[in-house]
Amino acid sequence: MARVIQLKTKGKTRLSNYSRRVRRLGIYAYGHEFYDMARKTRRSPVRSYLLGHALELFLKSFLMKKGCTLEDLKNFFGHRIDRLLKEACKHDIADYFLISDELRADLAVFSKLYAGKDYEYFSILAWIFRQQHPDTRRLFRFAKQLDKKLPAIIGAK
Numbered sequence: 001m002a003r004v005i006q007l008k009t010k011g012k013t014r015l016s017n018y019s020r021r022v023r024r025l026g027i028y029a030y031g032h033e034f035y036d037m038a039r040k041t042r043r044s045p046v047r048s049y050l051l052g053h054a055l056e057l058f059l060k061s062f063l064m065k066k067g068c069t070l071e072d073l074k075n076f077f078g079h080r081i082d083r084l085l086k087e088a089c090k091h092d093i094a095d096y097f098l099i100s101d102e103l104r105a106d107l108a109v110f111s112k113l114y115a116g117k118d119y120e121y122f123s124i125l126a127w128i129f130r131q132q133h134p135d136t137r138r139l140f141r142f143a144k145q146l147d148k149k150l151p152a153i154i155g156a157k
Contacts, residue, residue: 020064021155023064023070024061024064024065024154024155025061025154025155025156027057027060027061027064027070028057028058028061028150028151028154028156030057031053031054031055031056031057031058031060031061031146031147032054032147034050034051034053034054034057035050035051035054035058035143035144035146035147037050038050038051038054038140038143039140045118045119046119047136048110048113048114048119048133048136049114049119049120051136051139051140051143052079052081052110052111052114052119054143054147055081055107055139055142055143055146056079056081056084056114058143058146058147058150059081059084059085059088059093059146060073060084061150061154062088062091062093062146062150062153062154063084063087063088063091064154065153065154065155066088066091068087078115079114079115080111080115081107081110081111081114081115082104082107082108082110082111082112083111085099085104085107096149096153097142097145097146097149102138103138103139103142105134106134106135106136106138106139107134107139107142109133109134110133110134110136110139113133
């Protein structure tokens with residue numbers, strides 16, 4: 001039976017390799033569920049929120065595989081998907097996925113709205129005055145690739 005944690009008398013409790021793997025796969029699985037629901041809904045703010053959450057969780061699962069802790073990801077990146085992608089690029093995500101300048105640009109605008117909770121908490125003024133909202137088709141294609149390829153990359157298969 002795998003040990004879930006390694007207890008210490010002083011300092012932080014460290015998760016075992018098995019526990020880190022289960023956590024990483026769980027984060028990916030949640031991302032998959034959010035992505036699946038984003039594809040099914042037609043309500044624009046809801047669709048965008050679900051897509052954003054899926055992208056956030058997919059990128060966090062990738063970074064966890066590369067050694068980042070979930071606590072560090074929460075503390076240093078929060079919900080900024082653009083910053084998560086930048087960090088993932090430092091960990092060679094571009095070896096697995098095409099990261100174009102157009103994707104980065106769309107993600108930068110989308111990330112600002114997503115992190116600001118504009119999609120989560122409906123703002124009538126944002127939708128009346130149509131703040132700059134990126135075309136999410138490119139983001140959905142990226143999420144589809146992440147959903148398809150990440151399990152093999154992060155150790156689910």
